[in-house]
Amino acid sequence: MTTAPAKAGWRFRQPSVIPGFGLTLGFSLAYLTLIILIPLSGLIWRSAALGWADFWAIATDRRTINALEISFGTAFIAAMVNVVFGTIVAWVLVRYSFPGRRIVDAMVDLPFALPTAVAGIALTTLYAPNGWLGSLLAPLGIKVAYTPLGIVIALIFIGLPFVVRTVQPIMEEIDKEVEEVAATLGANRFQTIARVLLPGLAPAIVTGFALAFARGVGEYGSVIFIAGNLPYKSEIAPLLIVIRLEEYNYAAATAIAAIMLALSFVMLLVINLVQTWSRKRYG
Amino acid sequence: MEVRVANVRKEFERFPALHDVSLDIKSGELIALLGPSGSGKTTLLRLIAGLERPTKGKIFFGEEDASQKSIQERNVGFVFQHYALFRHMTVADNIGFGLKVRHGPSRPSAQEIRRRASELLDLVQLSGLEKRYPAQLSGGQRQRVALARAMAIEPAVLLLDEPFGALDAQVRRELRRWLREIHDATGHTTVFVTHDQEEALELADRVVVMSQGSIEQIGTADEIYDTPNSPFVYGFIGESSALPVKVEDGQVWIADRPIGLPAPHAPRGEATLFFRPHDVDLVDECNGCIAGTVAASRRVAGTRRVELEIGGERQRIEIELPVDHPAAQKSRVAFRPRRWKLFPAA
Amino acid sequence: MADPEIKSYAPHHESLSAAVTESRPAKAVLMIVSFAFLGIFLLLPLIVVFNEAFAKGLSAYTEALTNLDTRSAIHLTLLVAAISVPLNIVFGISAAWAIAKFEFKGKAFLTTLIDLPFSVSPVISGLVYVLLFGAQGLLGAWLKAHGIVILFAVPGIVLATIFVTFPFVARELIPLMQEQGNGDEEAALSLGANGWQAFWYVTLPNVKWGLLYGVLLCNARAMGEFGAVSVVSGHIRGLTNTMPLHVEILYNEYNAAAAFAVASLLAGLALVTLVLKTLLEMRYGAEIAATRGH
Numbered sequence: 001m002t003t004a005p006a007k008a009g010w011r012f013r014q015p016s017v018i019p020g021f022g023l024t025l026g027f028s029l030a031y032l033t034l035i036i037l038i039p040l041s042g043l044i045w046r047s048a049a050l051g052w053a054d055f056w057a058i059a060t061d062r063r064t065i066n067a068l069e070i071s072f073g074t075a076f077i078a079a080m081v082n083v084v085f086g087t088i089v090a091w092v093l094v095r096y097s098f099p100g101r102r103i104v105d106a107m108v109d110l111p112f113a114l115p116t117a118v119a120g121i122a123l124t125t126l127y128a129p130n131g132w133l134g135s136l137l138a139p140l141g142i143k144v145a146y147t148p149l150g151i152v153i154a155l156i157f158i159g160l161p162f163v164v165r166t167v168q169p170i171m172e173e174i175d176k177e178v179e180e181v182a183a184t185l186g187a188n189r190f191q192t193i194a195r196v197l198l199p200g201l202a203p204a205i206v207t208g209f210a211l212a213f214a215r216g217v218g219e220y221g222s223v224i225f226i227a228g229n230l231p232y233k234s235e236i237a238p239l240l241i242v243i244r245l246e247e248y249n250y251a252a253a254t255a256i257a258a259i260m261l262a263l264s265f266v267m268l269l270v271i272n273l274v275q276t277w278s279r280k281r282y283g
Numbered sequence: 284m285e286v287r288v289a290n291v292r293k294e295f296e297r298f299p300a301l302h303d304v305s306l307d308i309k310s311g312e313l314i315a316l317l318g319p320s321g322s323g324k325t326t327l328l329r330l331i332a333g334l335e336r337p338t339k340g341k342i343f344f345g346e347e348d349a350s351q352k353s354i355q356e357r358n359v360g361f362v363f364q365h366y367a368l369f370r371h372m373t374v375a376d377n378i379g380f381g382l383k384v385r386h387g388p389s390r391p392s393a394q395e396i397r398r399r400a401s402e403l404l405d406l407v408q409l410s411g412l413e414k415r416y417p418a419q420l421s422g423g424q425r426q427r428v429a430l431a432r433a434m435a436i437e438p439a440v441l442l443l444d445e446p447f448g449a450l451d452a453q454v455r456r457e458l459r460r461w462l463r464e465i466h467d468a469t470g471h472t473t474v475f476v477t478h479d480q481e482e483a484l485e486l487a488d489r490v491v492v493m494s495q496g497s498i499e500q501i502g503t504a505d506e507i508y509d510t511p512n513s514p515f516v517y518g519f520i521g522e523s524s525a526l527p528v529k530v531e532d533g534q535v536w537i538a539d540r541p542i543g544l545p546a547p548h549a550p551r552g553e554a555t556l557f558f559r560p561h562d563v564d565l566v567d568e569c570n571g572c573i574a575g576t577v578a579a580s581r582r583v584a585g586t587r588r589v590e591l592e593i594g595g596e597r598q599r600i601e602i603e604l605p606v607d608h609p610a611a612q613k614s615r616v617a618f619r620p621r622r623w624k625l626f627p628a629a
Numbered sequence: 630m631a632d633p634e635i636k637s638y639a640p641h642h643e644s645l646s647a648a649v650t651e652s653r654p655a656k657a658v659l660m661i662v663s664f665a666f667l668g669i670f671l672l673l674p675l676i677v678v679f680n681e682a683f684a685k686g687l688s689a690y691t692e693a694l695t696n697l698d699t700r701s702a703i704h705l706t707l708l709v710a711a712i713s714v715p716l717n718i719v720f721g722i723s724a725a726w727a728i729a730k731f732e733f734k735g736k737a738f739l740t741t742l743i744d745l746p747f748s749v750s751p752v753i754s755g756l757v758y759v760l761l762f763g764a765q766g767l768l769g770a771w772l773k774a775h776g777i778v779i780l781f782a783v784p785g786i787v788l789a790t791i792f793v794t795f796p797f798v799a800r801e802l803i804p805l806m807q808e809q810g811n812g813d814e815e816a817a818l819s820l821g822a823n824g825w826q827a828f829w830y831v832t833l834p835n836v837k838w839g840l841l842y843g844v845l846l847c848n849a850r851a852m853g854e855f856g857a858v859s860v861v862s863g864h865i866r867g868l869t870n871t872m873p874l875h876v877e878i879l880y881n882e883y884n885a886a887a888a889f890a891v892a893s894l895l896a897g898l899a900l901v902t903l904v905l906k907t908l909l910e911m912r913y914g915a916e917i918a919a920t921r922g923h
Contacts, residue, residue, distance in 0.1 A: 012733055012734055013731055013732060013733035013734070014731070014732035014733070016730070016731055016732075016811070017815060017818055018730045018731070018811055018814055018815070018818070018824075018827075019818075019823075019824035019827075020726060020727075020730075020824050020828070021727060021730075021731050021733075023723075024723040024724070024726040024727040025727040025731075025733070027719075027720070027723045028720060028723050028724040028727055028739070029739075031720045031723075031724075031795075032739075032742055032743070035788070035791055035792055035795060036742065036745060036746070036792065037742075038761065039757035039758055039760070039761050039792070040757055042757055042760045042761045042766070042767050043753075043756070043757050043760055045767070046760050085662070085663075085666045088659055088662055088663055088666075089663045089666065089667060091659065092659055092660050092663040093663075095650070096656060096659075096660060098660065102907065102911070104663075104664075104667065105907075106903050106904070106906070106907040107667060107671055107672065107903070108667070108671070109903055109906065110671050110675065110899065110903065111671070112846070112849075113846075113849050113853075113898075113899035113900075113902045113903050113906075114674075114675070114853070114895070114896060114899040115852070115853025115854070115855060115872075115873045115876075115892075115895045115899070116853070116855045116856070116873075117853075117855040117873040117874075117876045117877055117892070117895075118678060118853070118873070118876065118892040118895045118896055118899075119674060121678075121876065121880050121885075121888060121889065121892060122674035122675070122677045122678045122681075122889075122892070123674050125677050125681055125885070125889075126673055126674055126677050131677075132673065132677070133669070133673070153670075156670055157670050157671070157674065160670065160671070175365070175367060176649055177363045177365065177367035178367045178368075178369065179649040180334050180354075180361065180363075180367070180649055181361060181363065181367045181429075181432075182369075182380070182384075183334075183354045183355060183649060184332060184333075184334070184354060184355075184357075184359050184360065184361040184433075185360075185380055185381030185384065185432070185433075185435075185436055186355045186358070186381050186384055186385060186436060187355065187380070187381075187384040188355060188384070189650075189651055189652070189655075191384045192649075195380075195383075195384070196369055199369075199371040199372075200369075200370060200371055202371070214748050215747075217750070218748075218749065218750025218751065218752070218753070219750070219856075220750065220751055220752050220855065220856035220859075221751070221855035221856050221859075221873070225877075225880065237750075238750050238751075238752035238753075238856065239752075241750075241752050241753070241756060242752055242859070242860060245756065245759060245860065248765070250759075250760065250763070250765055253756060253759075254756070254760065257750075257752075257753045257756050260750055260753065261749065261753060264748050264749065264750075265748075267748070268748050281371075281416055281418065282370040282371055282416060282417075282418055
């Protein structure tokens, strides 16, 4: 496989002596086409075939709107909680040395490794009215399992590593001299953290938030057990898709999926913009 | 402000970085801490700043014992080699930071802070760059901002850690001259660390030469260069040649003959003779002189550097000759150092 | 401009001067908050899994695991992983080679495409196959006419699993191979090696730990995937139930002990994955791409 004539101003790829470009790119593209592009275009084709009026009717259906509100709302709250605690956890892991630091650090990845269904039933058992934590909260009048609060709890579990693992490497790179300079200029520790360190971490924190949020919006396995799944109250959008599918209402399932996909893409776009912006500005 | 370092010792996890160092810095002085890596010069600077605490000893700012004060209270301006600018703040915000974090009535108004920042920017010749971010500046510009930021708090003492170390040679020379001008204009007591002797000798009122955690010599550029007080300083500052010699009968000897250098007060026995390669007189008749075989001859800028083999031991030394000197063509050259110093052999 | 001085300062900076760290009480508060948060949200659920699994005794536990349906679920999970993981390894290496070793138009788009499954809800990942292969799907009629069964059968489960797990290996290898550059391969080629030899003797040894890392994460997700598989499986007991789906069925049948027994196997897999992952990071941290997470 050779490249186009050397004269051409536009070339598909830069010349290289390394072989295997055609083979590897060809295989990768074929694989991606079969696994994602064709199935995804099926989704788009379905949505397009739906027609604007039908699409609008499904999108503005009370149950759809409620499900989307619950998914996005709980994911937002959970991501906010994770931003606060995830940043603290990352700080403790990066800056303090204590016995078992390595194990605590490894444990942060548990939500990545633990199947979501397992997390779901474990959290449900934990927060059920007769569970270890549920029985402590019940006398206070706090119900977690089978309420939107339960969804938030599950999404905090799922989203934590996204924040910690995004913020941690940036924290490790903080130049200690910057903190020292702030101290020589008279800033106390709190001022140094609030005015010097956190603003520097902001792009990473925003990215971690967005990743946790995006994951939370689409999360299914860990949520459905603890949510109670009451329509209009604690029914998440992914579950509504499944319900519509089981009713053989492909049109409704497709429409909800399309809305979720569109919103996810907006999220991704925002993440990319934040990162490009901060790279451009702060180098 | 005067700064006095009194018998300071610093250990890092039992590893001694400074042994019993004392140093008096006069108010308004520009002092260079000069030494190779590991000599403890940066540690000394960080101790003065309060970034480290001494294991033993005290540091006084004027009459006050600064070792009791936190770093925030010491009011020192510190400039790092790699600038350590706050990336997410504009140039003006960087400079104003030290004023902004003050509490109560000592904090100037936002307007006053802005005015001070642009005043300092004028001083460091970066007028009009208030709104830029550090990433948009060159290395030299960043270091100027770092200096302006340090000066904004009216520091008791200005401390610079290899301030020009990360810059290329051209910018470095420029900033050197500029720093001297700023110092003369503002009169801050200033201590800077460098491993570049040219920088230290050219810039500082006094140079502190350090080696292995101790101060070797303190003096003006002339004192340090002309009368080094240890083999280390002789070797570290400027070019020098060293020869193993012997002292007997108030004379300096190489092997079995005296070389015409009287040393009436030197102790008898083995010693090392130091001299500057350019500080020699060529002699025709060797009657009490150093003579050697020319091993190599190189043209170095405006002079010719000749490498000589001396005596049976074939000790190699260098001397400098004018480019067109006929001696460079000869196979044997005889000379006598004009200025020299003897140190007893270790 | 190499400056020998810079390095020699490093140990000084390691010693945290009082100026750049928090006071002891502040440290203590932050650590307590962290440990409490991690304990409640991560550790407790994990303990609950094992506690519930053995709640009815060891015999109930072993019985739950040796149950015929459970065994077929384990079997199916292993089968699905055994098919999808190797396919994703081949894809990951191939995509990493094309992306890391060459400059070509559209590379950024390709990289984004590979990340896509991370930002798509697993339910949607399953849905797209239903829309394609289902009875009302695009190819549904054609498949039915030819007697090919994909949905609610093993092929559908494998496809959905591949969809959600294919980025893992590629994402691990791409930054790693980009960082290592083409120098080694070019040297091998100049010494007379052909492309395969350069890959086998030079590239692969350079990235083997990163590859293993990616495979580990890929496998954990493949065995644990729930949402996508749930949509395409049809939940036929003993036939199209993977372990996570089986956990759901047992749990919904109020057979909590059995559900947690199966869950404990998956939790064990997760722990093994975490241990291996940590060991790899400790031993070969420098040889593993810095992209942790996902």
